[in-house]
Amino acid sequence: MASFARYVRFVACAWTALFIMVLALPVSAQQPTRIDPNASAVTEQKLFQEHNRIQGRVSIPDQRSSMLEQPAGRDWRHFRDVTLRWIGGISILGMLAILIIFYLARGMVRIESGRSGRTIVRFSAFERFVHWMTATCFIILAISGLNITFGRPLLLPLINSAAFSEWSQWAKYAHNYLSFPFTLGVILIFLMWIAGNIPNKVDVEWLKRGGGMVGHDHPPAYRFNAGQKVIYWIVVIGGGLVAATGYQLMFPFYLTGIEGMQLAHIVHAVVAVLFVAVMLAHIYIGTIGMEGAFEAMGEGTVDLNWAKEHHSLWLDEQNARTGVNETRRQPSVRPAK
Amino acid sequence: MARMKFLCDADRCIECNACVTACKNEHEVPWGINRRRVVTINDGKPGERSVSMACMHCTDAPCAAVCPVNCFYTTEDGVVLHSKDLCIGCGYCFYACPFGAPQYPKLGDFGSRGKMDKCTFCAGGPEVDGSKAEYEKYGANRLAEGKLPLCAEMCSTKSLLAGDGEVIAEIYKERVTKRGYGSGAWGWQTAYRETIAS
Ligand code: SF4
Ligand code: SF4
Numbered sequence: 001m002a003s004f005a006r007y008v009r010f011v012a013c014a015w016t017a018l019f020i021m022v023l024a025l026p027v028s029a030q031q032p033t034r035i036d037p038n039a040s041a042v043t044e045q046k047l048f049q050e051h052n053r054i055q056g057r058v059s060i061p062d063q064r065s066s067m068l069e070q071p072a073g074r075d076w077r078h079f080r081d082v083t084l085r086w087i088g089g090i091s092i093l094g095m096l097a098i099l100i101i102f103y104l105a106r107g108m109v110r111i112e113s114g115r116s117g118r119t120i121v122r123f124s125a126f127e128r129f130v131h132w133m134t135a136t137c138f139i140i141l142a143i144s145g146l147n148i149t150f151g152r153p154l155l156l157p158l159i160n161s162a163a164f165s166e167w168s169q170w171a172k173y174a175h176n177y178l179s180f181p182f183t184l185g186v187i188l189i190f191l192m193w194i195a196g197n198i199p200n201k202v203d204v205e206w207l208k209r210g211g212g213m214v215g216h217d218h219p220p221a222y223r224f225n226a227g228q229k230v231i232y233w234i235v236v237i238g239g240g241l242v243a244a245t246g247y248q249l250m251f252p253f254y255l256t257g258i259e260g261m262q263l264a265h266i267v268h269a270v271v272a273v274l275f276v277a278v279m280l281a282h283i284y285i286g287t288i289g290m291e292g293a294f295e296a297m298g299e300g301t302v303d304l305n306w307a308k309e310h311h312s313l314w315l316d317e318q319n320a321r322t323g324v325n326e327t328r329r330q331p332s333v334r335p336a337k
Numbered sequence: 338m339a340r341m342k343f344l345c346d347a348d349r350c351i352e353c354n355a356c357v358t359a360c361k362n363e364h365e366v367p368w369g370i371n372r373r374r375v376v377t378i379n380d381g382k383p384g385e386r387s388v389s390m391a392c393m394h395c396t397d398a399p400c401a402a403v404c405p406v407n408c409f410y411t412t413e414d415g416v417v418l419h420s421k422d423l424c425i426g427c428g429y430c431f432y433a434c435p436f437g438a439p440q441y442p443k444l445g446d447f448g449s450r451g452k453m454d455k456c457t458f459c460a461g462g463p464e465v466d467g468s469k470a471e472y473e474k475y476g477a478n479r480l481a482e483g484k485l486p487l488c489a490e491m492c493s494t495k496s497l498l499a500g501d502g503e504v505i506a507e508i509y510k511e512r513v514t515k516r517g518y519g520s521g522a523w524g525w526q527t528a529y530r531e532t533i534a535s
Binding site (some may be wrong): 002041042043044045047054056057058059060063064065067068069070071073076077080081147148149151152156161162164165168169174176242249251252258261262265 | 347348352354357367371374375376377378379380385386387388392402403404405406407408422423424425426427428429431432433434435437449450469473478520521523526527529
């Protein structure tokens with residue numbers, strides 16, 4: 001009997017103990033015997049959500065290598081391989097198409113009153129030197145730059161890869177080194193022509209009359225008309241931008257890290273292709289687009305009648321300063337050009 | 338053919354930099370260039386992890402896509418290699434690479450870039466396998482000798498795995514199951530567009 005009572009007591013205790021253990025179970029489940037070393041560990045996913053790049057610390061001297069991952073390179077790749085080719089293709093081919101159509105429709109803008117045979121100095125030797133230095137650099141920079149973007153799809157299939165690499169290597173050297181005289185040229189252009197390129201009221205009138213490009217209108221202009229002022233500011237601002245971003249790419253890590261270089265490349269490339277498109281228009285007007293215009297930068301002088309038609313106010317200024325009769329008289333029969 | 342990949346088990350890496358040293362020595366990598374490096378995230382804080390990183394030999398490699406002279410090629414093992422004869426040192430692959438793998442020897446005072454150098458998965462380059470020219474430009478070609486990359490081979494904790502992608506993924510999965518945790522295969526999503534389910 002006593003043993004039965006002991007048995008009952010034992011069972012009751014056992015059940016109570018079990019009951020307490022069951023109650024305590026959810027608590028002990030939260031305290032596993034093994035500590036999860038990953039509970040507080042950094043995870044790739046979380047780091048990407050925070051920064052879209054993963055940066056750490058390295059013990060080797062090259063601190064730039066502490067950037068572990070930067071998937072942003074993917075967006076840059078898309079810009080370089082797709083977006084830029086569209087922007088460049090459309091702006092450059094589009095501009096060429098516009099110029100061809102314009103030439104076919106309008107033809108060369110003639111000096112309407114014919115040549116007077118008398119000329120007036122328009123650009124000094126120094127100004128012409130700066131212009132041609134910058135222009136030569138620009139053309140080589142443009143070709144070598146376009147090669148980086150369009151060479152692989154357009155030129156590489158035509159020649160073997162060793163020859164294409166050889167050419168691209170020289171193009172890269174040219175692009176890097178000619179950037180210096182080009183930048184100098186842009187700075188000199190900025191300084192020497194700034195006085196004539198501040199927009200004024202005459203420009204509004206000139207623009208309203210479409211610059212005289214359509215019809216036979218000749219709106220008055222000082223030394224530089226509104227169209228030329230636009231070109232001037234594009235050269236100064238665009239040239240400044242391509243130079244600044246270009247040097248950032250040429251001297252990697254001096255100014256910015258990788259994301260800065262990706263951005264610099266985007267600005268550099270977009271400004272550059274638009275720059276090329278605009279310069280095509282500039283070259284057009286300076287050559288086959290307008291009679292008597294090339295001489296201004298070629299020989300430095302222009303025909304008086306050309307000046308009268310295109311830069312009437314400037315001619316008045318010059319005449320007032322020097323006296324009409326001091327303009328150079330040239331033999332009336334000039335060799336055909 | 339196997340598809341070669343790298344996998345760094347960040348929960349095992351002890352940041353001893355043996356892989357970095359092994360690589361530099363095996364390929365006589367020039368001064369200033371590191372084909373592999375160990376990056377520590379959250380250094381000194383709880384949950385810090387170290388990851389050994391080099392070129393991941395990406396699927397649809399960004400470097401190859403942006404190279405203006407098209408000097409990259411992928412071997413039948415899935416290793417992304419390039420030709421130093423064709424490279425013009427433009428830096429584009431470096432802008433596109435998600436892992437900062439391409440490196441450039443500094444040439445001249447302007448810091449202009451020389452020919453790009455990066456991890457070859459110990460597979461040399463376009464030259465004849467095991468030739469002197471190949472060694473001088475790209476380092477040893479261990480793969481041609483039937484060996485795997487030295488960095489992984491000599492990793493003391495076997496944190497860094499190199500080899501057939503499926504095999505190393507299997508090893509990693511097994512580890513994760515056994516020990517009950519794993520912070521995932523770092524870089525796999527970015528490089529191969531896949532993760533290892535753990
Ligand atoms: S890790 Fe960088 S260098 Fe290597 S294959 Fe990918 S993009 Fe190219
Ligand atoms: S640095 Fe060399 S490998 Fe890299 S994108 Fe330029 S040319 Fe190609």
